[in-house]
Amino acid sequence: MKIDILxxxxxLLASPFSHSIMKRAQDxxxxxxxxxxxxxxxxxxxxQVDDYQYGGxxxxxxxxxxxxxxxxxxxxxxxxxxxxxxTPDGKTLNQQTANQLSLQENLLIIxxxxxxxxxxxxxxxxxHEISIGDYVLSGGELAAAVLVDAIGRLLPGVLNDETSALxxxxxxxxxxxxxxxxxxxxxxxxxxxxxxxxxxxxVEEWRYEQSLERTKMxxxxxxxxxx
Ligand code: ADE
Numbered sequence: 001m002k003i004d005i006l007x008x009x010x011x012l013l014a015s016p017f018s019h020s021i022m023k024r025a026q027d028x029x030x031x032x033x034x035x036x037x038x039x040x041x042x043x044x045x046x047x048q049v050d051d052y053q054y055g056g057x058x059x060x061x062x063x064x065x066x067x068x069x070x071x072x073x074x075x076x077x078x079x080x081x082x083x084x085x086x087t088p089d090g091k092t093l094n095q096q097t098a099n100q101l102s103l104q105e106n107l108l109i110i111x112x113x114x115x116x117x118x119x120x121x122x123x124x125x126x127x128h129e130i131s132i133g134d135y136v137l138s139g140g141e142l143a144a145a146v147l148v149d150a151i152g153r154l155l156p157g158v159l160n161d162e163t164s165a166l167x168x169x170x171x172x173x174x175x176x177x178x179x180x181x182x183x184x185x186x187x188x189x190x191x192x193x194x195x196x197x198x199x200x201x202x203v204e205e206w207r208y209e210q211s212l213e214r215t216k217m218x219x220x221x222x223x224x225x226x227x
Contacts, residue, residue, distance in 0.1 A: 001104065001155055002032045002078065005144050006070055007111040008049055008062070010035045016145040017152075025158040033148060041066040041073065050114060059115030067121045071108065080108045082127045086140030086147065087112055090129030093147060095170035097130065101147075102154035109147065111140030173222045177210035 005013060017026065017033045025031035039047045043065050050060035071083065081104035091097070101107065110117065110126070122129070132143040152158060154165050169176040180191040194206045215222050 001030070001102070001107070001151075002034070003107045003109065003148055003151075004074055004078065004080075005033065005035045005109045005111065005148070006038055006067075006074070007035060007139070007141050007144070008038045008113050009111075009139060009141055010037045012139070012141040013145060017148065021158060022149060022152050025152045025155060028157060030155045030157050031152045033152075036070065036074065038062070038066055038070055041070040053115060057115075061115050062112060062117040062121075064118045064120055067110070067117060068125070071110075071121075071125050074108060078106050078108075080106050080127075083108045083110065083125050084128040084130055084147070085110045085112065085117065085122060085126045086132070086143040087116060087129050088131045088134070088136050090131040092134070093130050093132050093150065095150075095168070098147075098150040098154060101128075102151045107151075109140075109144045111144050113139035113141075170222075173215075173225070174211040175214045175219060175222070177207040177214065 007013060013035045016022065022031070026033065038049050042049050043063065049066045050062050053059065053061045082101065084107060086109060130147060132146050137143060159165055167176065180195060184191045184196060192206070194202055
């Protein structure tokens with residue numbers, strides 16, 4: 001999968017894909033993330049990409065021209081399956097959306113900054129608008145990093161243990177069960193016996209029950225199929 005990201009602050013995205021699972025995905029050639037600086041398509045020598053909003057009000061808006069030129073220029077070499085704008089007024093990201101996007105070949109993610117991007121770009125080019133939660137960040141970059149991570153780990157071959165992503169929280173609308181590692185006794189707090197007994201079917205049943213219980217207590221909305 002190829003993911004292009006368009007931003008005015010490329011440095012914010014220098015690190016998130018250079019470590020751990022995202023690095024491994026790229027080293028294995030399963031994921032290719034490329035960050036593009038919108039200022040490459042600035043409208044003048046001052047590298048301008050934003051301007052005041054019509055009607056007045058605080059905050060700058062990313063302009064149509066650089067954004068349109070950037071998107072169209074990137075489109076000459078790549079046919080995007082989705083052009084995603086990260087925005088707090090988008091659809092809240094969940095596992096189902098991450099699963100669906102992980103099946104695509106080529107994604108373009110646009111990061112807003114300041115007050116966001118001109119509405120006409122949203123209408124003309126954007127196919128998906130995604131929020132990572134009901135709070136406002138300074139820009140879409142950290143949100144884009146979250147989205148790429150959520151998608152990247154789902155690509156076949158990225159995780160060492162192939163079943164690992166399937167047992168994550170939110171797959172099947174259930175939270176993950178508790179996990180334990182050594183020692184079996186930590187200051188008197190013991191690991192549940194069933195995990196030490198070596199019966200995989202019983203462990204599976206126990207985990208399912210724990211998942212269900214945890215979801216009932218913490219996120220009953222998931223069991224009702226709400227978002
Ligand atoms: N940009 C600013 N805030 C955001 C959010 N919550 N989700 C996605 N993009 C954003």
